[in-house]
Amino acid sequence: MMGKMKTHLQNWLTRWRSQSGVGGDAAALASWTMDDAGFIDAAYQKYLGRAPDISGKAYYLQRLQQQPHGRLSVLKELQNSSEAIEFVERQQRIVLVTEFEKREQHPFLPSLASDTNSDKPRIALLGTCLAESLLQTAxxxxxxxxxxxxxxxxHDPVPMLPATEYDAVLVQTTLRSLLTLTTDKGNGDLFHVRSDADWSILQERAKHQLNTVLERVLSELSETMPVFFIAFLEPAPQINGILGRNRQNTLYALVRGLNDYLEDRLAGVQHAHYLEVNDLRQYYGDATAYDGYVSHFTHGGVLSSRQGHLIHLGILERVQAALRVLRSTQPIKLIITDLDCTLWKGVLAEADEIIPLEVTEGWPLGYVEALLACKQRGILLAICSKNEASATRHNFKxxxxxxxxxxDFCSIQINWQPKSANIARILAETNILPEHTLFIDDNPQEISEVTRAYSQIRTLSGNPERWRHLLLYAPETQVLRVTEESAHRTELIQAKMARDQAAPVQDREAWLQDLGLTLRFDRIADARHxxxxxxxxxxxxxNQFNTTGQRWSDAGIQAWLNSGGWLLAASVEDRFANHGLIALALLRxxxxxxxxLSCRVFGLGIETALLAEAIGxxxxxxxxDYVGHFTATGRNDACRDFWPAHGFTMDANACMWRGSLPPYCPEWIHMEGL
Known part of the structure; x- marks a missing residue:
């Protein structure tokens, strides 16, 4: 009941805050039943942007008890307060800096998402007064x-946070407090300008104190919530003057070392992550934002200024982007690029002389750098170009x-056919859906022709200097971890294509026998595997061979494993390549x-072998007897007949498939069990 009332209040407050004056407020209040405490909470949020303090709430509660119809006067009093006027001014500054960013400077975190859903995550912010300016911007x-x-x-307590009320936790560790505990006699402010500082000892002490904070925070927070630790603001490198030694044995080196340690320490924690902010300072500039320029270096805060607001918004947007990465929201799996005026400047076939430096220097090098970075993350690259194939390949080299x-490209289509036809060939070769594909071409007409055939494909055109930034920083091209299979995905797809080309028109069983398929199994029962x-x-x-389409968060799958479930993982190798882990069955x-089942190994009978092993x-x-599940997602038709094809029958009452006999393992697959 309380949760329903809270949602009710939040929906009302959203509409109420969008109104500008108090005239509409009275009408809004008249149509909603809300007790005085809830009214005061909402009024503070609307006019001051915060929850009421204890004394303020007590004061206005007493006012309303004495004047039962005095809500309008409370609204006017709050609206005309100096804090409310300052809050409005901050709102206006945020609007101005946001408009400036859109007009003069592209956002640091772009998006390649195909939808316009921009729901902002619910964030619990843990920190001292240093976090107040971030809270004000938010x-x-x-x-x-x-x-x-x-x-x-x-010994500072970690607040108890209800996991169902937040999407993420953002932790701002206080550098000043940490250094006070690190240094002799608690001199955490100015120790770095004394000649007796032993920097090696200080670095180790600071790491120890930081680890104590991390363990305390992580032990108290639910593992079902992603936790992001904000990086320490690194002080200006020139603390010791223009000609002084600044890179080592300085506060700058110590804080950078703490950030290195923080990132490394969190890499081993499944639900905790390091959140960099110093690159945001570099991108937006921090001359009026970093308080180390006006206060002491160990304070490490961001001021409320135009640059400060942009940095704070960047932090919040980075949390939102990180959650999209963690949830694998609309990932890009394949990038298809044009060549002329895209991978190099100009049309090479029309050039009298090709000088490599002239056609690649500048944005083409940056674009290729981003493409190769995406390839390292496991994204496939392909070429689709209207050109003469032999000459173009020669010019490419x-x-x-x-x-x-x-x-570096898993598929190369260079010919004079329509690009939609070539993209159809690439999609068939890679078994990747259009909605997970990005097509990049300088020619808007080619973009139009392709999107007419594939409305769900994502595209890039226009200013080529923007492509690099989008590819490097859009959450849709990010991954949480680069696995061995991801790093070698191009080679694995090329092996699949070679295997398909080697398939004879007839005598398929002989071809399957000749593949030398070996299936190896692992039992995964926890995150330590x-x-x-x-x-x-x-x-x-x-997506395509996924019997339910369910997506799992890190915390969600770990909770399921702790409830008695386990993963039967299958890795496959044939005479063309070691394809790595390509199939899973979740058993409980x-x-x-x-x-x-990975699309790279469709049609080889591996799903049958996996089912036989699972039932065993x-x-x-x-x-x-055994139970299986199928949920149609619109994208998993490849496994629609998986259960009936293996002898399972539908139990309509229970909405599940039931079976009692294991299938025979294909004779061309060599099984290496657990």
Whole structure:
């Protein structure tokens, strides 16, 4: 009941805050039943952008008890207060800096999302008064952020946060408090300008104190919530003067070392992440934002200024982007690029002389750098160009040499056919859906022709100097971890294409026998398993052969594993390549909860072998009948007949498939069990 009332109030407050004066407020209040405490909470949020303080709430509650019809006077009093006027001024500044960013400077975090859903995550902000300026920016920009006071001492309590009320936790560790605990006699402010500082000892002490804070915070927060620790603001490198030694044995070096340690320490925690902010300072500038220029260096705060607001908005947007990465929201799996005026300047076939430096210097090098970075993350690259194939391949090698090679692309379509037809061929070869594909071409007409054939494909055109930034920083091209399979995905797809080309028109069984397929199994019961990260990646990236389409968060799958479930993971190798972990069955009790299979190994009977192995384990556990699940997603027709094809029958009453006999494993697959 309380949750329903809270949602009711939030919906009302959203509409109320969009009104500008108090005239409409009275009418709004007349149509809503709300007690005085709820009214005061809402009024403070509307006019001051914060929750009421204890004394202020008590004062206005007493006023309303004495004047039952005095709500309008309370609204006017709050609206005309100096704090409300300052709040309005901050709102106006946020609008101005946002408009400036759109007009003069592109956002640091772009998006390649195909939808316009921009729901802002609910964030719990833990920190001291240093977090107040971030909270103020969040409040006036209508970000749902709730600040909990927490210092960085060894005994400062961590607030109890209800996991269902927040999408993420943002922790600002206080540098000043940390250094006070690190230095002798608690001189955390000015120790770095004394000649007796032993920097090696200070660095180790600071790391120890930081680790104590991390362990305390992480032990108290729910593992179901992603936790982001904000990086320390690194002080100006020139603390010791223009000609002084600034890179080592300085506060600058110590703080950079703490950030290095923080990132490394959190890399081993599944639900905690390092959130960089110093690059935001570089991007937006911090001459009027970093308080180290006007206060002391160990304070480490961001001021409320135009640059400060942009940095704060960048922090919030980075949390939002990180959540999209963690949830694998609309990921890009394949980038298809044009060549002329796209991968190099101009049309090479029309050039009298090709000088590599002239056609690649500048934005083409940056574009290729971004493409190769995406390839490292496991995104496939392909070429689609209208050109004469032989000459273009020769020119490609002349222009790029060893910097970029044709082998970096899993598919190369260079001919005079419509680009939509060539893209159809690329999609078929890679088994990737159009909605997970990005097509980049300088020619708007080609973009139009392709999107007419594939409305869900994402595209880039226009100013080529923007492409690099989009590819590097859009959350849709990011991954949480680069697994071994991801790093070699291009080679694996090329091996699949070679395998398909080697398939004879007839005598398929002889071809399958000749492949030398070997299937190896692993049991994954917790996040400590070496193949856990790849298994989670496969679960959340597989669409076509995914019996339920369910997406799992890191915390969600760990909770399921702790409830008695486990993952049967299958890795496959053939005479063309070691394809790595390519199939999963999620097992618990007598249930096969979900089955996923990589599109790289369709049509080889691996799903049958996986099911046979899974049922064998269920039988060993004493079960004689088995349950499977299928949920149509609109994208998983490839496995629609998986259960009936293997002897399972539909139980309409229970909405599940039931079976009692294991299938025969294909004879061309060699099985290496657990």
């Amino acid at each position: 409040s006036v920009a209508a970000w749902p952020v709730h600040h909990y006071l927490m210092d960085s001492g060894p 002349k222009v790029w040499g060893n910097r970029l090679q044709l082998d 070496s193949r856990y990260a790849r298994a989670l990646e496969l679960l959340n990236k597989t 009790d007598n249930e096969i909860v979900q089955v996923v 384990h269920l039988q060993a556990a004493g079960h004689t």
